[in-house]
Amino acid sequence: MASLAFLIQSCSEPVKTDLTQTAFIPKPVSVTATGTAFEVNNSTIIYVQNGAEELMKTAEILAAKIGKATEKITIQPVQEAPSKGIYIAVEASDELGAEGYELTIDKKLITIKGTDPAGCFYGVQTFLQTLPANLASGEAIYVPTGTIRDYPVYAYRGMMLDVSRHFFPKEDVKKVIDMLAAYKINIFHLHLSDDQGWRIEIKSWPKLTEIGGSTQVGGGEGGYYTQEDYKEIVQYAMDRSITIVPEIDMPGHTNAALASYAELNCDGKARDHYTGTEVGFSSLCTDKEITYEFIDDVVRELAEITPGPYFHIGGDESLSTKHDDYVYFVNRVQKIVEQYGKKVIGWDEIANAELIDNATIQFWANEKNTKLGVEKGAQVIMSPARYAYLDMQYDSTTHLGLHWAAYIEVDRGYNWDPAKLVEGITQENIKGIEAPLWAETITNLDEIEYMVFPRISGYAEIGWTPAEQRDWESYKLRLAKHGKRFEKMEIDYYKSKLVPWEE
């Protein structure tokens, strides 16, 4: 009898499933269902392709998650694909491309094949979304069978956290990284310096953190990451397929450095601490040699502990730097970054300088600058303030955030296409998207979570899923099912009235 084949346990009804009905975010490129179920229990073993060291961490992360339901889960390296259990392996595929994966769920065997280790990590994240939000309920877990083939539309899918206006300890940063990883975000940009605080230890310029790191907006005690802390963050992110992009914002947004070292000022006088929220008043002294010695040391020390390919030089709102001085400065600083083996990223203003090869412009406000950057050969990261700024209030009643660019409700944050935003800038010019959280009004992890969630899931989908496959009506129903997942992750999210959240 054919229906016998659907029997999972004796004395129980056959389990019928439909993988296509699972609320995946980001939406995968293709999902097909075969209607039966794989049972996860405490005899389930996770097999990992032998010799693929990078996959062990992914397997451990998976084991920790499903271990909540099964108590015990074993990881085992194998030479060949097993006949049952969960198998993770790397297998090149031109069709799927970088970061792609195929997740095949059969009744006895789940296979997660990534085209690279990142693809395996993303296959695991997708698999986790097939499981119930509450894994500790003690109920049997059945995974719907079928096949998912998936890969991202953009290679750069990021979030930025401003740790300068308010400082957030490394434990908070790790929690943010965990949340991003679940949605296949692969870039975490740290805005490490600004007028209000210098947040990364530079051994050759110790007063940057001693003095420049000692306060924050509103006058709190501030803080900074030692180089050891930073390395720990980098490793934690790397284990989750996330690349850290460090930013030292210059020549403006530099009051904290100018307060730490008198010699960086044109008049040779150290500035006072700044704990307000105005922008545009500070500038490094662009015609003093010591400025470039300083930058050389900072870039060298930070590049040494940054395995990722990028170094962000800021360059925004340098309103008190003369135009010609700005251009001269940005030209020189790009060469320093290149000399230490990193690729330059800068806010869209840097397009006014000569751009070196492989420079990337981060569009936030000025379309003219961005077009100029593209004419000069740069790629673009899309961070339009009016759609993608996580510090914008959801509406006029939101108790945190700003609204100079827009109110960004969850639908507005989702409903835009990076390749159709700026006339003449199309997908070929775009590296990807990034949603920045500026922290003038954000003081702790709960507040970070409230501004980031649920909008970040939408930005993750914009970065991953082709625009033709996305629409708000379908997204909002899927998002509604993720409320419970946010709660399980202890994320204090904004319960937008536009989303029919499921209890």
Ligand code: TNX
């Ligand atoms: C503009 S975006 C800034 C930041 C502020 C932010 C507040 C950008 C490159 N500069 O300095 O924090 O607005 O929304």
